[in-house]
Amino acid sequence: xxxxxxxxxxxxxxxxxxxxxxxxxxxxxxxxxxxxxxxxxxxxxxxxxxxxxxxxxxxxxxxxxxxxxxxxxxxxxxxxxxxxxxxxxxxxxxxxxxxxxxxxxxxxxxxxxxxxxxxxxxxxxxxxxxxxxxxxxxxxxxxxxxxxxxxxxxxxxxxxxxxxxxxxxxxxxxxxxxxxxxxxxxxxxxxxxxxxxxxxxxxxxxxxxxxxxxxxxxxxxxxxxxxxxxxxxxxxxxxxxxxxxxxxxxxxxxxxxxxxxxxxxxxxxxxxxxxxxxxxxxxxxxxxxxxxxxxxxxxxxxxxxxxxxxxxxxxxxxxxxxxxxxxxxxxxxxxxxxxxxxxxxxxxxxxxxxxxxxxxxxxxxxxxxxxxxxxxxxxxxxxxxxxxxxxxxxxxxxxxxxxxxxxxxxxxxxxxxxxxxxxxxxxxxxxxxxxxxxxxxxxxxxxxxxxxxxxxxxxxxxxxxxxxxxxxxxxxxxxxxxxxxxxxxxxxxxxxxxxxxxxxxxxxxxxxxxxxxxxxxxxxxxxxxxxxxxxxxxxxxxxxxxxxxxxxxxxxxxxxxxxxxxxxxxxxxxxxxxxxxxxxxxxxxxxxxxxxxxxxxxxxxxxxxxxxxxxxxxxxxxxxxxxxxxxxxxxxxxxxxxxxxxxxxxxxxxxxxxxxxxxxxxx
Amino acid sequence: xxxxxxxxxxxxxxxxxxxxxxxxxxxxxxxxxxxxxxxxxxxxxxxxxxxxxxxxxxxxxxxxxxxxxxxxxxxxxxxxxxxxxxxxxxxxxxxxxxxxxxxxxxxxxxxxxxxxxxxxxxxxxxxxxxxxxxxxxxxxxxxxxxxxxxxxxxxxxxxxxxxxxxxxxxxxxxxxxxxxxxxxxxxxxxxxxxxxxxxxxxxxxxxxxxxxxxxxxxxxxxxxxxxxxxxxxxxxxxxxxxxxxxxxxxxxxxxxxxxxxxxxxxxxxxxxxxxxxxxxxxxxxxxxxxxxxxxxxxxxxxx
Numbered sequence: 001x002x003x004x005x006x007x008x009x010x011x012x013x014x015x016x017x018x019x020x021x022x023x024x025x026x027x028x029x030x031x032x033x034x035x036x037x038x039x040x041x042x043x044x045x046x047x048x049x050x051x052x053x054x055x056x057x058x059x060x061x062x063x064x065x066x067x068x069x070x071x072x073x074x075x076x077x078x079x080x081x082x083x084x085x086x087x088x089x090x091x092x093x094x095x096x097x098x099x100x101x102x103x104x105x106x107x108x109x110x111x112x113x114x115x116x117x118x119x120x121x122x123x124x125x126x127x128x129x130x131x132x133x134x135x136x137x138x139x140x141x142x143x144x145x146x147x148x149x150x151x152x153x154x155x156x157x158x159x160x161x162x163x164x165x166x167x168x169x170x171x172x173x174x175x176x177x178x179x180x181x182x183x184x185x186x187x188x189x190x191x192x193x194x195x196x197x198x199x200x201x202x203x204x205x206x207x208x209x210x211x212x213x214x215x216x217x218x219x220x221x222x223x224x225x226x227x228x229x230x231x232x233x234x235x236x237x238x239x240x241x242x243x244x245x246x247x248x249x250x251x252x253x254x255x256x257x258x259x260x261x262x263x264x265x266x267x268x269x270x271x272x273x274x275x276x277x278x279x280x281x282x283x284x285x286x287x288x289x290x291x292x293x294x295x296x297x298x299x300x301x302x303x304x305x306x307x308x309x310x311x312x313x314x315x316x317x318x319x320x321x322x323x324x325x326x327x328x329x330x331x332x333x334x335x336x337x338x339x340x341x342x343x344x345x346x347x348x349x350x351x352x353x354x355x356x357x358x359x360x361x362x363x364x365x366x367x368x369x370x371x372x373x374x375x376x377x378x379x380x381x382x383x384x385x386x387x388x389x390x391x392x393x394x395x396x397x398x399x400x401x402x403x404x405x406x407x408x409x410x411x412x413x414x415x416x417x418x419x420x421x422x423x424x425x426x427x428x429x430x431x432x433x434x435x436x437x438x439x440x441x442x443x444x445x446x447x448x449x450x451x452x453x454x455x456x457x458x459x460x461x462x463x464x465x466x467x468x469x470x471x472x473x474x475x476x477x478x479x480x481x482x483x484x485x486x487x488x489x490x491x492x493x494x495x496x497x498x499x500x501x502x503x504x505x506x507x508x509x510x511x512x513x514x515x516x517x518x519x520x521x522x523x524x525x526x527x528x529x530x531x532x533x534x535x536x537x538x539x540x541x542x543x544x545x546x547x548x549x550x551x552x553x554x555x556x557x558x559x560x561x562x563x564x565x566x567x568x569x570x571x572x573x574x575x576x577x578x579x580x581x582x583x584x585x586x587x588x589x590x591x592x593x594x595x596x597x598x599x600x601x602x603x604x605x606x607x608x609x610x611x612x613x614x615x616x617x618x619x620x621x622x623x624x625x626x627x628x629x630x631x632x633x634x635x636x637x638x639x640x641x642x643x644x645x646x647x648x649x650x651x652x653x654x655x656x657x658x659x660x661x662x663x664x665x666x667x
Numbered sequence: 668x669x670x671x672x673x674x675x676x677x678x679x680x681x682x683x684x685x686x687x688x689x690x691x692x693x694x695x696x697x698x699x700x701x702x703x704x705x706x707x708x709x710x711x712x713x714x715x716x717x718x719x720x721x722x723x724x725x726x727x728x729x730x731x732x733x734x735x736x737x738x739x740x741x742x743x744x745x746x747x748x749x750x751x752x753x754x755x756x757x758x759x760x761x762x763x764x765x766x767x768x769x770x771x772x773x774x775x776x777x778x779x780x781x782x783x784x785x786x787x788x789x790x791x792x793x794x795x796x797x798x799x800x801x802x803x804x805x806x807x808x809x810x811x812x813x814x815x816x817x818x819x820x821x822x823x824x825x826x827x828x829x830x831x832x833x834x835x836x837x838x839x840x841x842x843x844x845x846x847x848x849x850x851x852x853x854x855x856x857x858x859x860x861x862x863x864x865x866x867x868x869x870x871x872x873x874x875x876x877x878x879x880x881x882x883x884x885x886x887x888x889x890x891x892x893x894x895x896x897x898x899x900x901x902x903x904x905x906x907x908x909x910x911x912x913x914x915x916x917x918x919x920x921x922x923x924x925x926x927x928x929x930x931x932x933x934x935x936x937x938x939x940x941x942x943x944x945x946x947x948x949x950x951x952x953x954x955x956x957x958x959x960x961x962x963x964x965x966x967x968x969x970x
Binding site: 095096099166167168172174175179180182265266271272305306307308309310311312314334336337338340341342344345348349352353355356358359360362363364366367368369370371372373374375376384387388391392395398399401402403404405407408409410411412472474475476477479480481482483484485486487 | 692693694695702704705706708709712713716717720723724726727728730731734735736741742743744745746747748749750753754757758760761762764765768769771772773775776777779780781782834835836838840842843845846847848849851852853854856857858869871872873874875876877878879880881884943947948949950951
């Protein structure tokens, strides 16, 4: 009846796992009870769960990412602590538990922290920057989000029911084949990633369509903000690369479920092909994550330097260059396969070439600051911290791209330090900069700067204290994923890294405090003008938070920095430039529970597939299909916002801006 | 305050220096020609990049500091966003660096292809390496002996390693000898190394391979040619025989195996492993018991 599922699946014999699981269950149940008791459920259902508004979906993506950041960071803390204790000793985590933790850390941080965070920011900011009302396919957007959340739920469910993969964040066969990993851990991984991967692919299609087809009048390609360009590039790579991931994992699923032999040791399977295919997705994935972060930095550095971005054209060329090159370098993840000089050298040099457009970007940000008036707000601190850190990470990356150097550094903690250097220094600093930068736009009040800066310094210092030691032990030959070790020369560095990870913990605590304090003081932190940073692109021309329709009338774009030029003209004339427009009713897409219901059935299907509960698989699939049919046959797709309502909202916005303008000193 | 920081410096600095001096960073203090070449490529590439990375970081900090909003002496150029000359420089610098590094990468990848034999007058020692769950098997075909988790090699002589796996992926890596390479089931990789100085050098698997992975370390004992001959002769008279039955026992998963030797090895064993005439590693013994366990639970549920 219940397949492989039994009471044995709950880890009663592992106190740490059980306590962690019980804690998570308690927090979730507690939160649900609190929400129900306060009577918030109808509000949440109406305004958030069924929302197809790109801003709401973007915020939910970021919230999911923030929660997963905490989960993934707890894993990191446990791993560092294990290695700090495991010198000539067993530490406190047995191998089977430690191996699950590093697998979960990588999986969660890449798929359920970094991806949702960048997708959330793209979702929130890109349509606003393009001066439009929503993305191309609003309901699909909601489905994408809820499928990502479904994947995250499955991964976290493995904490309580069963186990997670013990194979690393990319489950290389033959280790991940049934012979060597008979448990449900790898199945949890595979189904969680398959479900969320479908969501990500649909996001890619949605965003590419939006940028290509839906822009405000006059918003030509060359006038698009750089963040929109990086969004386009990143999503093009999603569309190109994610099908490879889905197909590769599908092959592994066929191996595990129905006895195929794509990657098995027996019957002519070739496990090396898995590595080849998974990195054909995996390396582009790195650029999927970092390109939107580059976009955020472009916006932030320009805004807080009070200058346009230095040479937009070369920035766009560099972005698209990275977009294409990212698909041509995957083999550098397995130089040590023994492919021979020609193959290794070609892929090594191809990887190094990516450093050219990336270097150009760094210099463009550098010259954006030149001649500027740099304001060191916390968003700008994240950006400067990024530039310094990313240059170092890029350097060690180019070092690893040299095949002969990689022959002694591959899979070492030097490599681990390198990719954390670019992912923390690039992606994480980037999403934090974006979070700080767009938070007032999303919620209508600014975050506490003092706590934000303190959090930045903890992260920045903590990063170096954690990962410089890992570079050093990498040079001392320490490889990754060691549950214990007996080499005395590695030990002191493990202790230093532990201090570093605790410093990062302080940073995270300060960020939570920042959010808490800012929410408590929101009344006096209100952003009344909608333009708290003296911004340059269109999202700052509407209210904070923007109305559901974003813009009362679609803005007409006449320059590279549309809002900045309007604002400068207004400043020169000392009154608003545009006369009050003729307000017309606006049609917006209706909310739809399709995404949530689809994700519900996806979780049911995924869970029952993991545990081989076949009748439930069939029910889940039927449910998902019925949801799709019901959505396809809907009659009312849009609702109308009357012109008077639009006028009321926009007049308030214009009044606030006129007041702010009057209050400005004469320039 | 000054005094206190001085005291801290006096107290901490020697400790740091001593620990830095004591840690012979394995990869940067090689004992053979391959490791030496790895080190040169690594350091040369690093130096070329540092020449450009350090000024860039300094410029980032300097520009940010000088052009801070509160600095009234800094020029404000609110509309300056293009300079063709700067663009040329901006694209040329990274391109030139990559040009140099790419040249190094191209030449070194060919010179140091792990499959290429080392140039030497001495006859290479052939060693067949098999990664198992979770131990290393080293077969010396000419000496017809084998060793578990200990690799004894003569100094100054090229080592001709043929590497495969009996189960999951592993990577054969001796940091102080240089280049590593994959061990893969059903495939052979070639690696040529050489130890010039006698000594004991730690080796490990550089690819996660399951629960017993951290125990998959081994020691390389680099000894003089005579000592190596003596060792092989001594090994031939003690210890068990590595035939098919003994090999099948090795396929079972074991952890933290202490080194031991086999006095003789069945001819062609390595080829039998690579050609898949022998079965792959068994995987966890709990696999079957867990499956039957849930079957029992199921049966229990039906009552």
